[in-house]
Amino acid sequence: MTMLGVLGSTADAVIAMNQGGLVLLANGAVRQMLGLAPDTVEGRPLLEVVDYGPLRELFVKGTPGISELPLPDGRIAQASMVQVVTPFGEPVGLAVVLRDITLLKNLEQMKNDFVNTVSHDLKSPITVIAGLADLLRMAGPTNPGFEKQCQDIRDTAQHMADLVTDLLDIGKIEAGLDAAREPMDLVPVAEEALRIVRPNAQRKTIELRADLPAEAIVTAAPIRLKQALVNLIDNGVKYTPSGGKVTVSAAFSAGGDGAGTVTIRVSDTGLGIPARDLPHVFDKFYRVKSTATRDIAGTGLGLAITRTIVESVGGRIRVESVGGTGTTFTVELPVARA
Missing domain, CATH: 3.30.565.10 (Histidine kinase-like ATPase, C-terminal domain)
Structure with a gap:
């Protein structure tokens, strides 16, 4: 197993540039992720063969770290920039590893939407229950609306119970625990x-x-x-x-x-x-x-x-x-x- 074999098999796009700005390495994944043919970019100036602005800007800044990079087709990649050094610690260039995290971002958004929706759907009936309980306390059992308010509390509590049951059901089914x-x-x-x-x-x-x-x-x-x-x-x-x-x-x-x-x-x-x-x-x-x-x-x-x-x-x-x-x-x- 060689390093080039590993780089050629990974789904992550890898591009390395020397200090003179020439592309030293571009693995096969750059074709699918960036639309670049590896054999046409290696050995040529990066700023000449890469016309995608966000990636060019990343190399121009040259700051090691992790960031998110929008891809040309609308997907999102995690960009990890590292400084390439010799065994003696001498810097010889920069490398960027791009990993497609579109699915993770979508799942994160779904989770946020889920939490926001559930929070709203549970908070609203809780507010109703609290308000009705206050009205009952102030009016007392002789109030003509007493029975209806008790029923409203019962119905609202049942809605909350149904919501929690449905959430547990769909969670178990989706997790394969059914x-x-x-x-x-x-x-x-x-x-x-x-x-x-x-x-x-x-x-x-x-x-x-x-x-x-x-x-x-x-x-x-x-x-x-x-x-x-x-x-x-x-x-x-x-x-x-x-x-x-x-x-x-x-x-x-x-x-x-x-x-x-x-x-x-x-x-x-x-x-x-x-x-x-x-x-x-x-x-x-x-x-x-x-x-x-x-x-x-x-x-x-x-x-x-x-x-x-x-x-x-x-x-x-x-x-x-x-x-x-x-x-x-x-x-x-x-x-x-x-």
């Missing part, structure tokens, strides 16, 4: 999900319809698949006006490679989702904002959890909707192999 998957029949799970949601549908006089096969064997964690279906059906009920309809269907289809697929559709005759919101409905904490949906309770995590569950078993989920006419969620799950 229940074991096994071959299972989708049909009784779908029927159980319908049974769970039916009281909510009856309160709104919404018709629940089912068109299910006799059997549909998939590989999944039964409790999680039921959770996903309950989320989808309950969403349909929540966003469908009284007198509407929610339909759950499942059907088989054969793939070209002989692998079968079970396609589940949950359709409603509800409010629909505006086109501008469709790309974001599976994002964590995203909720469609409109006067029609303002008073509908939810954590903004149900569809994110559903997508995570579906994708964790090799499935896919998509949504189709037209504002004012209803929404259809389609889930495709691979049939369990015998």
Whole structure:
């Protein structure tokens, strides 16, 4: 193993320049990261062959250290500049190692967004609870609004409990720490999900319809698949006006490679989702904002959890909707192999 072999195999871009400003070394990764061909830059003046401003500026300053460098294609690199010295400590030039940290920066931003959103979603109901408790204390149990304020406290506390439960669920699923998957029949799970949601549908006089096969064997964690279906059906009920309809269907289809697929559709005759919101409905904490949906309770995590569950078993989920006419969620799950 040689040093050149190591440099040629690393995904980090390495460029070294001598004190005269000539490029002494450029490994293969500079092509992918900076669009430079190593054999055309080595031995030539760096400021002549490198026209990317941020990198030129880094070498001109010549200050050893670590910094972030925007790349020409919009990615972000961590730039580590070091002084190259001889075994006797004599400086002979500068070298920069560029490491693509775009994913890390995106994850950091997602973490910050997550913390900010959770902080807001937990702080708001805590403020409500504290305010209602103060009103109860001042007014006393004889106040005509006493019962309603107690119920408001109960509802707000339940919302916080639901939010924490959803956060724990999505964390476990994404971390791969969830229940074991096994071959299972989708049909009784779908029927159980319908049974769970039916009281909510009856309160709104919404018709629940089912068109299910006799059997549909998939590989999944039964409790999680039921959770996903309950989320989808309950969403349909929540966003469908009284007198509407929610339909759950499942059907088989054969793939070209002989692998079968079970396609589940949950359709409603509800409010629909505006086109501008469709790309974001599976994002964590995203909720469609409109006067029609303002008073509908939810954590903004149900569809994110559903997508995570579906994708964790090799499935896919998509949504189709037209504002004012209803929404259809389609889930495709691979049939369990015998």
